[in-house]
Amino acid sequence: MLLIGDDWAEDHHDVEVQDGTGRKLAVATLPEGVEGIAKLHALIAKYGGADVDSAEVVVGIETDRGPWVQALIASGYQVFAINPRQVNRFKERYGTSGAKSDKGDAHALADMVRIDRDQLRPVAGDSEQAQAVKVVARAHQTLIWERTRTFQRLRNTLREYFPAALDAYADLALTSTDALELLIKAPTPATAAKLTRPQITAVLTRHRRHNRPQKAATIQTALREEHLGLPEPVTAAYAAAATAHARLLISLNEQIAELERQVKAHFLEHPDAEIYLSMPGIAEITGARVLAEFGDDPTRYDNAKARKNYAGTSPITRASGKSHTVQARYVRNNRLASALQLQAFSALNTSPGARRYYDKQRARDAGYNPALRQVGNRLVGILHGCLKTRTHYDEATAWSHHAQLYPS
Template identity: 30%
Template sequence: MDQQDVDVFIGLDVGKSGHHAVALDKSGKKLFDKAMPNDEARLRQILADLSGHGKILLVVDQPATVGALPVAIAQATGAAVGYLPGLAMRRIADLHPGESKTDARDAAIIAEAARSMPHTLRSIALADETLAELGVLCGFDDDLAAQITATSNRIRGLLTQIHPALERALGPHLDHPAVADLLTRYPTPAALKAAGRGQVKARLKKHAPRAAERLTDAVFTALAEQTVVVTGTGAAGIVLPKLAEQLLSLRRQRDEIAAQVEALVEAHPLHQVLTSMPGIGVRTCARILTEVACKEFASAAHLASYAGIAPVTRRSGTSIRGEHTSRRGNKKLKRALFLSAFAALHHPPSRAYYDRKRAEGKRHNQALIALARRRSDVLFAMLRDGTLYQDPEPGKLPSTA
């Protein structure tokens, strides 16, 4: 909806149990300023009452999670919806008198920003069911990945405490189910010695037939390097098998989620477009869909800025000159584009661009960010036109990111 078409600007500071809404007309006159419960009936009633003043624009500070219901209701009633990013809101708040931080003040700031600074807003398109499901599944997958990392680190910490040599032998291989399974049965050095080489190898062979011999040799070589029993080994023998079982369970859950994500991604119309680009697999494709689809970007530079991969120029007189990596942007999308750029290094044109940046003196991460920036330009064109990826013609790669 064009700014000139809006008659009522509603700023909604969302919360878990309740929200605070402030409505302004075009002149800035306050039409509504009250707290309200996070309830569909009440939200519909307020929108219906304010619709008598004309067309409505509802702006929230959180379009997902606790803000999902107001956005859905506003879209269902035909109102336009927008999103004011948190960083922009805090900067706008500095322009207003006072230092208090209340729901009422935040809602008033959101409404005033919608009325007088529409360029600070981000549009919220009506997401389809597939993207909504992908968002939930990808969020849970992120949680599982964090729990897997925490559990693996805890296991490695306990092994380092009771037997450093054993940790050096098994710790780097905890991502293999055979090693986690071994620790559920033989969690301590004494248990491994008592089981003997034959039983340990047989246990490993169930999940790692080709690596069983090598892992068994590594385990018993490590066991021979320490003869003393460290204090706390008994308690570690109680905790380690539970942690190993938890690690196996988390990995099984993540595999199940990955299968469901893959099915949803393959059913999406943009699946073939995104995966045609080297370095984009199922998980990266899902993350790009949840963070980019249903959002409007005016240009490739806008997408790069949103992702936080556009370089930031800093200049002040003659003492400060240079470009730096942005610390802003959508962190999830930035990570997805960064990892996809890393995965694309096997692709000759991408590798050539990366090597060129390295030759210019950029460090590894800087060269990858530059490659990700270049790929985001291509990604923008692919999404805009619905076309598949095509390798650049020889000699036509740009010399700068």
Template identity: 30%
Template sequence: MRNSVFVGLDWAYRSHAVCVIDAQGSVLKHLTISHDAQGLGQLRHALAAFGKALPVAIERPSGLIVDALVEAGHQVFAIHPNAVKASRPRYRSTNAKSDAGDAFMLADLLRTDGHRWHALQPQSAAIRGLRALVRTRDDLVATRIRLANQLTALLDAYWPGATCIFAAVDSPIALAFIEQWPTAARNLTARQIAAFCKRQGYSGRRSPGVLLERLQAAAPSLCEPALAQAQATAALALVALLKPLSAQIKALDGHIALAMAALPQAVSVMSLPRAGCICAAQILAELGDVPERFATAEQLCSEAGVVPVTYESGKSRAVTFRWACNRRLRQAITCLADNSRHASPWAASVYHAARKRGCDHPHAVRILARAWTRVLWRIWTDGTVYDPAIHSSACRIEISQQG
């Protein structure tokens, strides 16, 4: 990297340590800035004294501080924390650590190994907005799952029937049922269930009689009345959290659909088999709209965590799961791959071939996800839509070597 000045920034929640060094590694300036408007202004002023478009190394690829540096015209290089951790023995032989020392190390890594990293490519405001919507939705869904699991465990302890009468305990109809009958309703009749379903607009395929049979087939409640009442109060508290949470997730679905409709790249991603709006949005939010970000399909496969990591030393060789990756992107692409095998004969053949070789389901899905990631990279780079006649045949790789 042919620069005369390098900057390292050790990020923290309340303050950031900054180090500026020259081409020989000598420290030109050390400073600590606060994470507020005054601190960001101080950072811009301090860096301006050393020139424009300075290379800045930091351990995170996004955030307010990164946006401020990019807006000021500097080149931001996101260095993975694992790379920083592995480099510490180069600078000290003990476990000593300081923010200022880490800032210097980041700057010096950029000076000596800058050719190994690429400057961040600013994403459009539309993509950043979509990413905010998608990630918030994902977090809310994770919260809903945790609360639903907690509610299921609670109901299993005092009224198991409430968990099995409907398909999902966090569905609107199930939550309404628990609200109306928070404790074991031993004398509930099919007529009462029918009236309840009618009020709720239940459109399920199960008759009130079948629902009653499910309720009666569950393990009976053996709790004492006082304990059951306390547990029912706790269950109602969880229901009160789940209902608005589900409503907000549904509202975000609408906002995400509108955001996707305004993005030209959405057409490419949504052309893949079984790539619904939400799954496509999850993929596009992590990919962005800068095709130059990934020079090859293999780079994207590594970023998505759908290829393994190989360790070789002497006669030993090990192929292991890739932990360091964009986990949100991996989740979205593997979800797409798992769904696609039900709609694409080519995807089904890749999946079943992996299973025949002894791969378990998650491994086979990752193998298929790697194949789809190659297709995704091509249509995303070219700005085209998926064509089975072209892309599936172009993606025939050595399945036996996939991980």
């Protein structure tokens, strides 16, 4: 058996090759790309023999994505994606100075897959369809987060020189394209006060707003109210910044809408999509995010508990002496946790069983978030069962056990 620690960087990989006893066989710095992977294969052939069994080659690396990782998996090697935090803790066995080097990290990674391989999670063998869903779902969510950050910058800018705009466009939502177009058209208090109702109505009409005359009148009135002002050069500078943020938000709106179409298209092509959509509280975007983060490798989760642990919905117990506490998991996949919380919240209105289960948790003095997390935890277990048996969600079956324990 060959154990390989691979500390990757943007343009190279520092690797260490060990045998099954931990003896260091080779240390090398390999370039990224085809040339580097070919040199890695040559190292493996040199120390493992020309007929080395690829399954006997174990690689530890601090990522689970990218062409390099896919090439390792395609070669048949066992690949373990290890959290950098785990690597740092493992290195404390060697000393407590906190020293760091790429070669030292490669050595630690090789030692980890040799000593603690049973405690590590191999890179999931997700299908190409699941990987495609993951790419577009993550990109879509990242752009939404970026839009929120950009909106906050725009809002703070307007508060400093043009607070009337926040009130004027409140009914439209300042992230909407029509409100942003009006702001770009008149980015200062003086120019905004000169906007006519026909001009405002034209923008609202282009974006198919209802009650356009009433909305246009409200916006015009708000923009013409008296307010404190700043010197003209300062106002012009703020207006330039606000316009830049507004144009960026319009672009983000367009790209988010396009990516949303891509997310739905890729998700609906996946064979598990119907099972996900049968779950309460899950629509196409939420389903795509949950599928993306769970993956579709049928061997990844041994049981429902393993899936719940990965999701971060199941609690953790801290026991020492007479102390015994149960706490929420905070080290988890935040993208998945966010999607599952949204599903649990939506399920309260679509699933009587979920609502009843939530109410029971609240009756036990559980707070809002803990009770919702318990609903999410239960839904993850139900999803695992549906995926394992290839069946759609059934309300009566899913909550029958809890209905017997807690009759209405």
